[in-house]
Amino acid sequence: MTELLNAHHIHKSFSGVQVLRDVQFTLQAGEVHALLGENGAGKSTLLKTLFGMHRPDSGTLSVGGQPVVLNSPSDAQAQGIAMIHQELALIPELTVAQNVLLGNEGQEVLSYPRMEARVQPFLDQVGLNVSPRTPVKRLTIAQQQMVEIARAVARQARIIIMDEPTSSLTTHEIEQLYRVVRELTARGVGIIYVSHHFDEIEALADRVTVLRDGQYIGTVNQRDVTQDQLVTMMVGRDLVAQVGPERRQPGAVRLWVQGLGRTGAFADVSLRVHAGEVVTLAGLIGAGRTEVLRAIYGADADAAGTVQLDGQAVAHPSPASMMRRGVGFIAEDRRHQGIVPDARVSVNMMLTSWAKGKAGVREADMRALVEPQMQQLGIRPANPNQTIRRLSGGNQQKVILGRWLAAGCSLLLIDEPTRGIDVASKADIYALVDDLARQGVAILMVSSELPEVLRLSDRILVMREGRLVGELDRADASEERILSLATGADTHAKDSAVV
Missing domain, CATH: 3.40.50.300 (P-loop containing nucleotide triphosphate hydrolases)
Incomplete structure (x- = not known):
């Protein structure tokens, strides 16, 4: 040749x-x-x-x-x-x-x-x-x-x-x-x-x-x-096989959404997420999954329907009010919506803590919070003074997760947690998501990678053309079953995806 x-x-x-x-x-x-x-x-x-x-x-x-x-x-x-x-x-x-x-x-x-x-x-x-x-x-x-x-x-x-x-x-x-x-x-x-x-x-x-x-x-x-x-x-090493974690024991209902809809994006979405549970919205690109997360968080304010957190209605969800209530949101577009590229890693990790008034801005306060988090999350290189744009995508995602860990959250909305991330960083992030759930955090996630959906989820809610069309328990789920629901090939989907 x-x-x-x-x-x-x-x-x-x-x-x-x-x-x-x-x-x-x-x-x-x-x-x-x-x-x-x-x-x-x-x-x-x-x-x-x-x-x-x-x-x-x-x-x-x-x-x-x-x-x-x-x-x-x-x-x-x-x-x-x-x-x-x-x-x-x-x-x-x-x-x-x-x-x-x-x-x-x-x-x-x-x-x-x-x-x-x-x-x-x-x-x-x-x-x-x-x-x-x-x-x-x-x-x-x-x-x-x-x-x-x-x-x-x-x-x-x-x-x-x-x-x-x-x-x-x-x-x-x-x-x-x-x-x-x-x-x-x-x-x-x-x-x-x-x-x-x-x-x-x-x-x-x-x-x-x-x-x-x-x-x-x-x-x-x-x-x-x-x-x-x-x-x-x-x-440079063998990764532990990425089998699903042991079955989690969900707690009380943390998030309850009823009749959520936004014109032209999705309609009549109802779902529940319990403390200590990972629920994933699966489906094809364009099915409305991201829009549902944004509506719950109040990023798109024109949605109809009701949102309850720990049994209390949220009258008009907005990012500021949801953040104060302990809700975190990790957007799919890490580059434009997740980080401040030219700011230091330490600053990026502290943004939510500052917004919630949970930390001071002195260098000593920052280091006391950030350095242990970087070590716990395995962020490399472990230099809090480096600009975040110089980190890999996987390490940037760990910083964003660390931001919510440092600020404390009881409900985490995650859109495509490992998009554009290498296999080793994926394993790290899977372990972090599992740890958060076991600590009692409720997690509602969107993922387009079916092995990831099966690896992380307790329950899977499948969307098609802006509507929830089925629910699968982890034990009953398979890639074929999810795709059948997402494409409309499965005519035996449950009428309701509310638990």
Whole structure:
């Protein structure tokens, strides 16, 4: 096979901290080469180095057998390298055609009709059935991702880097992405694919390279290794099998929701969550699960219905009033709704305690609360003065959990607790959720990962098209049963999901 890319003995440091040490990576024409590692393993730094966003301190890069120096993404694009970021880099107000040709317009001034005609073959190639004149802001996330891929195809990219491409896609949309990836590799394009989902790696990857703590661990043929072997390569140890915890003993009803609804989002949702119990809202993306959590917390104030906490009605739920009543909320969008990126870890962990008047702002007060929490939660590196944006996603999520632990809460609403988090951090967070429940905290959770739902839940409430359509006890639940309810294939769902 033809070698498209070779990264040889790559080293990279930031402010004296070594983040890549002697990393090796090669990419062949027509292959999908998966890059695996825990959050903080150095994957993002390597991808940015391959795309010209970082210059390596030492080591060499070759494209098509020729040494190259990439000083910018423009240099990388000139070498036929495209990158599809986890946070898509499109301009919402521009049309599909304008976004596809952005930076690749050529010397000719194109009229809108000629621009759209030029772009249409690329949209056909990736299976995107929308008009080239559609503003990107009107597209779904999956459609926007296909616009990014069409832009890479339009630039005749030989190497396409995909960073967590399925993080916001439905099952059908993931299958569409798989099809496009296979068609690209059939034409000789090389794909660098980053994902935390082993089923994706198994479905697509030819080879897998693993990084750990910024170091190259090895490259293996995907078909020659098991998931357990890859996990051991990633974390440097065998993880305890993630079987469900021993059955919990729920206490009194802590949360009671009746007839909750919000126009256009969900309707007639009734549920109960007991102290010491984990209840999960399962279902397909768009079923209304996140909207239910937000309505309970009062983040969306236009919901109808009643909410009771410990038997007391909450007249007009709002984030401030719910927080005062001991309700915590962890949003799915960690980056924009969970952290203050440029603030220190200690500040991020103290935000709720300050808002509830439970702690002072003196440095000594902060350290007394934060340092034990960081140790208990296993946050790495254990430096409370570091800005939180420098932590991995898993460690950021631990900080957010620590925020509510420090402030004290009796009910915790968690939306996608391990989205974009590596396997080792997932195990840590599962243990934390289980510990909280055993301490008597009531937990209402949304998760799209069915193994996670089965691992953590005492009861599972399944939503479809904005309504609760069934309830499963942990002992009766399976991935097939949940999917049947979520898709409407199961015609024997319970009429009521209220316990």
